[in-house]
Amino acid sequence: xxxxxxxxxxxxxxxxxxxxxxxxxxxxxxxxxxxxxxxxxxxxxxxxxxxxxxxxxxxxxxxxxxxxxxxxxxxxxxxxxxxxxxxxxxxxxxxxxxxxxxxxxxxxxxxxxxxxxxxxxxxxxxxxxxxxxxxxxxxxxxxxxxxxxxxxxxxxxxxxxxxxxxxxxxxxxxxxxxxxxxxxxxxxxxxxxxxxxxxxxxxxxxxxxxxxxxxxxxxxxxxxxxxxxxxxxxxxxxxxxxxxxxxxxxxxxxxxxxxxxxxxxxxxxxxxxxxxxxxxxxxxxxxxxxxxxxxxxxxxxxxxxxxxxxxxxxxxxxxxxxxxxxxxxxxxxxxxxxxxxxxxxxxxxxxxxxxxxxxxxxxxxxxxxxxxxxxxxxxxxxxxxxxxxxxxxxxxxxxxxxxxxxxxxxxxxxx
Amino acid sequence: xxxxxxxxxxxxxxxxxxxxxxxxxxxxxxxxxxxxxxxxxxxxxxxxxxxxxxxxxxxxxxxxxxxxxxxxxxxxxxxxxxxxxxxxxxxxxxxxxxxxxxxxxxxxxxxxxxxxxxxxxxxxxxxxxxxxxxxxxxxxxxxxxxxxxxxxxxxxxxxxxxxxxxxxxxxxxxxxxxxxxxxxxxxxxxxxxxxxxxxxxxxxxxxxxxxxxxxxxxxxxxxxxxxxx
Numbered sequence: 001x002x003x004x005x006x007x008x009x010x011x012x013x014x015x016x017x018x019x020x021x022x023x024x025x026x027x028x029x030x031x032x033x034x035x036x037x038x039x040x041x042x043x044x045x046x047x048x049x050x051x052x053x054x055x056x057x058x059x060x061x062x063x064x065x066x067x068x069x070x071x072x073x074x075x076x077x078x079x080x081x082x083x084x085x086x087x088x089x090x091x092x093x094x095x096x097x098x099x100x101x102x103x104x105x106x107x108x109x110x111x112x113x114x115x116x117x118x119x120x121x122x123x124x125x126x127x128x129x130x131x132x133x134x135x136x137x138x139x140x141x142x143x144x145x146x147x148x149x150x151x152x153x154x155x156x157x158x159x160x161x162x163x164x165x166x167x168x169x170x171x172x173x174x175x176x177x178x179x180x181x182x183x184x185x186x187x188x189x190x191x192x193x194x195x196x197x198x199x200x201x202x203x204x205x206x207x208x209x210x211x212x213x214x215x216x217x218x219x220x221x222x223x224x225x226x227x228x229x230x231x232x233x234x235x236x237x238x239x240x241x242x243x244x245x246x247x248x249x250x251x252x253x254x255x256x257x258x259x260x261x262x263x264x265x266x267x268x269x270x271x272x273x274x275x276x277x278x279x280x281x282x283x284x285x286x287x288x289x290x291x292x293x294x295x296x297x298x299x300x301x302x303x304x305x306x307x308x309x310x311x312x313x314x315x316x317x318x319x320x321x322x323x324x325x326x327x328x329x330x331x332x333x334x335x336x337x338x339x340x341x342x343x344x345x346x347x348x349x350x351x352x353x354x355x356x357x358x359x360x361x362x363x364x365x366x367x368x369x370x371x372x373x374x375x376x377x378x379x380x381x382x383x384x385x386x387x388x389x390x391x392x393x394x395x396x397x398x399x400x401x402x403x404x405x406x407x408x409x410x411x412x413x414x415x
Numbered sequence: 416x417x418x419x420x421x422x423x424x425x426x427x428x429x430x431x432x433x434x435x436x437x438x439x440x441x442x443x444x445x446x447x448x449x450x451x452x453x454x455x456x457x458x459x460x461x462x463x464x465x466x467x468x469x470x471x472x473x474x475x476x477x478x479x480x481x482x483x484x485x486x487x488x489x490x491x492x493x494x495x496x497x498x499x500x501x502x503x504x505x506x507x508x509x510x511x512x513x514x515x516x517x518x519x520x521x522x523x524x525x526x527x528x529x530x531x532x533x534x535x536x537x538x539x540x541x542x543x544x545x546x547x548x549x550x551x552x553x554x555x556x557x558x559x560x561x562x563x564x565x566x567x568x569x570x571x572x573x574x575x576x577x578x579x580x581x582x583x584x585x586x587x588x589x590x591x592x593x594x595x596x597x598x599x600x601x602x603x604x605x606x607x608x609x610x611x612x613x614x615x616x617x618x619x620x621x622x623x624x625x626x627x628x629x630x631x632x633x634x635x636x637x638x639x640x641x642x643x644x
Contacts, residue, residue: 008524318521
C-alpha cells in the first residue's frame, strides 16, 4: 500500500517537471559520455598497443651470446659464449616449459636482384617455427619456409612485404626467381602486413628469410646470431629464464648467476611492465572522466536543492494533506536516482553508438595504428554504473532529507 | 470533538522567545460552525495550526476525538491530517502545476485509495462544488472563487469530520466570497464541524459561535454571549 502511494504520487509529479529534468539529464549524459569515452580511449589504446606488441611475437624471449664476467671452475672471465644450432635441441630437451625454440643467422647488405632492380637488404636464415613465434604469416597464395625446405636446404625465399614492393613493384612475386648475391632463389611467400612496435635488427617487413640450413651452406656462418624461444605459461617467464642460464651454464661452463654470459630480452617482462603503465594511464583517464561525472552529480544535487526550495510550499501542502515525511523523502530520492540513471543509461548508449560508429569510419592513419580507437568494455560499463549509483543516491539523499524535514507550518507560509 | 486544556505555544526566533498562545481552554463540539476572530498577531493562525495537527502544543493538552495529539508520532499526525481534517487556506495552496482533478486527488493518493475510487470520488467532489466542467483546468486558468472551490473539494476528499478554513474569503471579491461562505454553510448543515478564521465581521456573524482571540488568549469563547443573549 505504502509503495503504491509513493509510486502514484511520484509518477504524477515527475511528469510535471519535464524541463528541469531534461536539463539535468543533459548534464548527466555529458558526464557519462566523458567518462565512457575517456576510459574507452584508454582501453582502445591498450588493445591497439597489445596488437602492435604481437607484431614481434607473443610470450617470446630472444637470446644472444655474450661474454662471461665471473670466473668459473678455473676459467677466467671475458670468455665468449656463442650459440649454435645444436643448442636448440639441447635447450628444448632440458626445459620442457619451452613450447617452441628456433635460431637465426643475420646478414645485412645482401644483394637482391629481380629483373633490372637491385636492392641491398637484411637477410635472415631461420627455422620454420618463426612463423608462429614471430608472427611471420604469409599472404594468401604463399607460404612460409617449412621443414622440408630446411631438410633439403632448398633455395626458397620468404619476402617482407615492403621488400616485395620495392623489389618487384606490382609483379606477382610467388613462384618468381630472384637472385640473392647472384644465387637464384624461388619466392614462396610474402609476409602479410602486420603492425610491429618493437624489433631487434630491423622491422620484419624489411627483411627476407631463407632456411637456416641454406643460409649456413651459402654463407658458412659457424654461430647463430640469436635464439628465440616461446613459452606457453607466460606467468613463469622469470623462472624459465633462470633455468636457461642454468642449462646453458652447464653446457658452456659458466656461472648460472653470470648475467653477461648470455643476454636475454624477455618480452613477457616488458609486456607486464607495459600493462602496468597502461593500467596507470587508464586510472588517470578514469579520474578525469570521474571528475567530469562528479560535476554532473553536483549539478544533480544542486538542481534538487533548488527544486526543493522552489517546491517548499508544495511540500507543505502535501504534508497538510497527510503526506508522511517518508513519502516526501522517497519521492525526492527516487527523482534523483531516476534522473541519474536515465542520464547514465542514455550517456552510455550514446557513448557506445559513438565508439561503434567511429570504429566503422574507414580512416587509414598512422596515428590510429598507434593509438587505436576508443573501445567500451564490459568492465568500463560496470564501473560507470557503480559510480552513477553511488552518485545518484548521494545527490538525492541529502536534498531529500532536507525536503522531508521542513516544518509544514513554515513551508505553507513560504512564498 | 476538540478539547484544549491550557494550550501554550511558544516559538524561538533567533534569541527572542515569542509566546503565540498563552493558555487556551477550548471545547468545540461535533457539528459546530465556529468562527475565530481577533486582530493580527492574536494567535489565530497558531491556534489553527495546532487544531489542524500541523503543529503540536509546547505545553498543555489537545485532545482530538479522545486522542492526545501531543503524544502522537509524526506519521500518526500525518494520518490525522489526511483522514480527519480538511484544510482550506486563504492563499488556496493548490499545486500550481496540477489540474483541478489532480489537486483534489492528492489526499486520496496519500490515503492509498484505489484508482477507480479516486476517479469517481474526484468527479463527485468537483461536481458538488460546481466545477464539473473545470476538471482539467490548472489553477492559473481559474478564478479565485473557482480555486477556493477546488480547495474545498480537496478538503472534503477523505470525508473528514473537521474542516479548518483560514481566512477562506480573504483573497476573494465579495460575490465569490459569499458563494464560498454559502458552501461552508451547506457543509455544516450536512453535519461537518467547521472552524473558520476570519477578519470579516459579517461572515463571523453568520457563524453559530464566534471565538474571539486577543494576545494569545481567548477573549470570549462565544458560549457566554449566547447564553446571556
